[in-house]
Amino acid sequence: MHFPFCRGKCAYCALFSRGGVAKEERDQYALKMASALERIIESGVGQVFSTVYFGGGTPTLCDLGKVFERLSPLLLPDAEVSVELHPLDVNDELLSFLRAGGVNRVSMGVQSLDDATLADMRRGYTFEQAAEAFKRVKAFFDNAGIDLIVGYPSPQGAKKWDIEKIASWGARHCSVYSLQLEKGTTLAERVGGDKKLILPSDDEMMDALRQIDKSLSAMGFERYEISNWAQKGFECRHNCAVWRGEDYLGLGEGAYGRRGLMRTRNAWGLDAEDSGVVETLSPETDRTERLLFRLRTREGIDIAERPECKRALDRFVEEGLVSLSGRNYRLTSRGMEVCDSVLLELI
Ligand code: SF4
Numbered sequence: 001m002h003f004p005f006c007r008g009k010c011a012y013c014a015l016f017s018r019g020g021v022a023k024e025e026r027d028q029y030a031l032k033m034a035s036a037l038e039r040i041i042e043s044g045v046g047q048v049f050s051t052v053y054f055g056g057g058t059p060t061l062c063d064l065g066k067v068f069e070r071l072s073p074l075l076l077p078d079a080e081v082s083v084e085l086h087p088l089d090v091n092d093e094l095l096s097f098l099r100a101g102g103v104n105r106v107s108m109g110v111q112s113l114d115d116a117t118l119a120d121m122r123r124g125y126t127f128e129q130a131a132e133a134f135k136r137v138k139a140f141f142d143n144a145g146i147d148l149i150v151g152y153p154s155p156q157g158a159k160k161w162d163i164e165k166i167a168s169w170g171a172r173h174c175s176v177y178s179l180q181l182e183k184g185t186t187l188a189e190r191v192g193g194d195k196k197l198i199l200p201s202d203d204e205m206m207d208a209l210r211q212i213d214k215s216l217s218a219m220g221f222e223r224y225e226i227s228n229w230a231q232k233g234f235e236c237r238h239n240c241a242v243w244r245g246e247d248y249l250g251l252g253e254g255a256y257g258r259r260g261l262m263r264t265r266n267a268w269g270l271d272a273e274d275s276g277v278v279e280t281l282s283p284e285t286d287r288t289e290r291l292l293f294r295l296r297t298r299e300g301i302d303i304a305e306r307p308e309c310k311r312a313l314d315r316f317v318e319e320g321l322v323s324l325s326g327r328n329y330r331l332t333s334r335g336m337e338v339c340d341s342v343l344l345e346l347i
Helices: 023-042 065-074 092-100 115-121 127-140 163-169 186-193 202-218 237-243 283-296 307-318 333-337 339-346
Strands: 049-056 075-085 105-111 144-150 173-178 222-225 228-230 256-259 262-265 277-280 322-325 328-331
Touching: 023 065, 049 065, 049 237, 065 075, 075 237, 092 127, 105 127, 115 127, 127 144, 127 163, 144 202, 163 202, 173 202, 202 222, 202 333, 222 237, 237 283, 283 339, 307 322, 307 328, 307 339, 328 333, 333 339
Parallel strands: 049 075, 075 105, 105 144, 144 173
Antiparallel strands: 173 228, 222 228, 256 262, 262 277, 322 328
């Protein structure tokens, strides 16, 4: 469920989101989301969702009361309901409201542990403020994690990631995304125009990710997907379902969905008329997409499902890029660094 509103625009962000939108418009949007859910209830599908993900933008800039109300009868027992939070929005009243509304998992965008970088990103808080916000989150949600961005350019050059700084936070999950320099962002303009702002080299990015992986492993996290680490039992079930190739509904202006070979965008319901189909994939493209998702995860590729890949995968095992356990081929740490090249050989 996509909520495309933010306080402002972060320097690196090219996601579909708008800043400075009046509260009235944001709340209207949430009501539209609630009526989409109402229509799903009326279609008689019953309890249908095993996971729900509120993403953005910043979902909590909208009044989610009616959305939670309509969502409740559609949730399977034990459904995972995740919400993305911005540290500046965190307060006890909101956290209590989210918990009462059925949320049971929170992901807070921290992005950097360095104050100068946070200021440059235009995140609007310091590391200490993020730490305080996460402490509040943990008082309400045990299943809580953070997002970080690696590779943000610094005029002082590449900095060592001091990830031990979050060791006492009690985070259960950590997503670490590599910065993609996106056209149209203020960061892209500055990297192009200001010679003092230089992107880290590929080697520096890899070093940073190796160091983060080592530190998170020492803190009891396991890398269950290239960009995601979790403590045992706290993997994001929603993302795992997407990576396994299960169908999902995308509700909202920028949300994507998948139903068989169909890909939808900007859908507001389940009916064909309103499904916003943007593309119908060929079975071959669908298989390639599934292969890519599987390859990125700890589960890896079950050779019974992809026997045509065996020869190439066995060669990658010899080269130390892939390991084999039972029927499953998985990327090693080194293989994760060159995942795209491995995939190219497989398709
Ligand atoms: S990074 Fe998140 S909070 Fe910042 S502009 Fe993008 S969607 Fe909004």
